[in-house]
Amino acid sequence: MDGVHDMGGMDGFGTVEPEPNEPVFHAAWESRVLAMNRAMGATGAWNIDMSRYAREMLPPHVYLNASYYQRWLLGMEQLLREKGLVEADEFAAGRARHPGMPLKRGVLKADEFDRVMTRGSFTRPAQAPARFEVGDRVRAKNIHPKSHTRLPRYVRGHVGIVERIQGCHVFPDAVVSGRGEDPQWLYTVCFDAAELWGADADPTVKVSIEAFEPYLEHV
Amino acid sequence: MTAHDHNHNHEDGSTLSEMDLRVRALERILTDKGYVEPAALDRIIEAYETRVGPHIGARVIAKAWSDASFKQSLLEDASKAVGTLAEVGRVGEHLVAVENTPQRHNMVVCTLCSCYPWDVLGLPPTWYKSFAYRSRAVKEPRAVLADFGITLPASTEIRVWDSTAETRFLVVPMRPAGTDGWSEARLAKLVTRDSMIGTGLPKNPGEVA
Numbered sequence: 001m002d003g004v005h006d007m008g009g010m011d012g013f014g015t016v017e018p019e020p021n022e023p024v025f026h027a028a029w030e031s032r033v034l035a036m037n038r039a040m041g042a043t044g045a046w047n048i049d050m051s052r053y054a055r056e057m058l059p060p061h062v063y064l065n066a067s068y069y070q071r072w073l074l075g076m077e078q079l080l081r082e083k084g085l086v087e088a089d090e091f092a093a094g095r096a097r098h099p100g101m102p103l104k105r106g107v108l109k110a111d112e113f114d115r116v117m118t119r120g121s122f123t124r125p126a127q128a129p130a131r132f133e134v135g136d137r138v139r140a141k142n143i144h145p146k147s148h149t150r151l152p153r154y155v156r157g158h159v160g161i162v163e164r165i166q167g168c169h170v171f172p173d174a175v176v177s178g179r180g181e182d183p184q185w186l187y188t189v190c191f192d193a194a195e196l197w198g199a200d201a202d203p204t205v206k207v208s209i210e211a212f213e214p215y216l217e218h219v
Numbered sequence: 220m221t222a223h224d225h226n227h228n229h230e231d232g233s234t235l236s237e238m239d240l241r242v243r244a245l246e247r248i249l250t251d252k253g254y255v256e257p258a259a260l261d262r263i264i265e266a267y268e269t270r271v272g273p274h275i276g277a278r279v280i281a282k283a284w285s286d287a288s289f290k291q292s293l294l295e296d297a298s299k300a301v302g303t304l305a306e307v308g309r310v311g312e313h314l315v316a317v318e319n320t321p322q323r324h325n326m327v328v329c330t331l332c333s334c335y336p337w338d339v340l341g342l343p344p345t346w347y348k349s350f351a352y353r354s355r356a357v358k359e360p361r362a363v364l365a366d367f368g369i370t371l372p373a374s375t376e377i378r379v380w381d382s383t384a385e386t387r388f389l390v391v392p393m394r395p396a397g398t399d400g401w402s403e404a405r406l407a408k409l410v411t412r413d414s415m416i417g418t419g420l421p422k423n424p425g426e427v428a
Contacts (some may be wrong), residue, residue, distance in 0.1 A: 008358070018418075027294070032264075035264050039259055076245075095247055109256055113266070117338070123312060154330075155359075166315075208379045
């Protein structure tokens with residue numbers, strides 16, 4: 001979806017402000033939100049693409065006014081509601097009022113927490129040979145899916161060069177639309193800044209994205 | 220309530236913010252419904268606060284600076300190469316190491332959310348997740364570097380990697396001059412978190428003991 005989360009190239013957000021000696025969390029609740037997200041992910045209640053999409057679906061004014069972990073909390077609450085795991089009266093009361101639903105992979109136990117500390121593998125067997133080779137000139141399609149996509153707006157319609165083939169991966173667009181994993185080839189596609197931002201762009205800058213095959217077409 | 224009482228409550232930690240209350244309520248709901256185990260949450264938080272962080276990436280970079288064949292393996296398949304380091308152990312798949320040279324400087328961003336190589340760098344800093352960084356890194360990376368106090372030669376190519384899939388990027392900064400014969404442990408002290416994201420440079424040899 002063409003949402004506010006797709007921020008590449010927008011102006012007006014000010015300077016980047018590094019914080020010296022930044023703590024890992026700025027408040028205890030942030031750490032609980034992060035851990036609950038990881039633990040719920042481990043139960044199989046949803047996957048990483050669904051949790052990203054839930055945050056993207058926040059109304060623009062909410063997204064822009066919330067802090068990072070507030071967005072995580074709001075996204076998680078939305079998924080819990082959508083999946084029927086927590087009901088409206090429970091959110092209102094701040095306590096459980098109905099028995100829990102069965103979880104695909106069961107609750108994450110303290111002694112197995114390590115399994116959420118290593119990133120999972122998204123590589124899947126290829127369903128077809130890769131359509132593009134390293135060095136190919138490709139155009140990022142001018143598409144505007146209404147649902148979740150990982151093709152940022154700022155490259156759409158622009159021509160780049162395939163620089164690396166990163167294997168065949170779970171396709172987030174399909175997962176979120178309920179079409180299963182539908183594995184697709186993934187490519188690093190590199191664009192000159194002038195192609196993306198026009199003739200006034202810094203000639204020394206190149207930008208790459210990680211593009212799934214359905215995002216690309218031959219030039 | 221007197222001012223004294225108020226302060227007293229605050230020091231006891233009994234004055235909770237709206238966010239604290241909301242998150243506590245959610246955790247209670249999820250726990251009572253059997254979806255989460257608070258002890259598992261404690262372990263996850265403890266790991267991020269004490270175990271996982273940029274010191275892991277720093278060891279990887281120091282090794283790459285010291286051992287040319289390791290550096291080559293790292294650039295070919297970073298997940299595999301890092302997994303061979305006994306002091307680091309297994310990391311997630313799809314880690315890609317990109318090398319800075321006098322001709323090219325690499326910088327990593329996630330414009331869509333906050334993708335970051337957290338098994339080698341820990342959780343991302345707030346600035347990495349900020350709207351300013353996410354919006355500007357792909358359009359005016361030199362101006363963003365200036366926000367970090369970094370100025371690169373005008374002729375250096377700036378290569379920005381937008382982490383739009385599950386691949387994760389680790390920048391291999393250039394080894395500072397004047398560090399010949401340094402041990403890996405000493406070299407690791409030069410490697411800052413930001414130098415592995417590409418918004419910083421390693422420390423000068425004079426800055427570490």
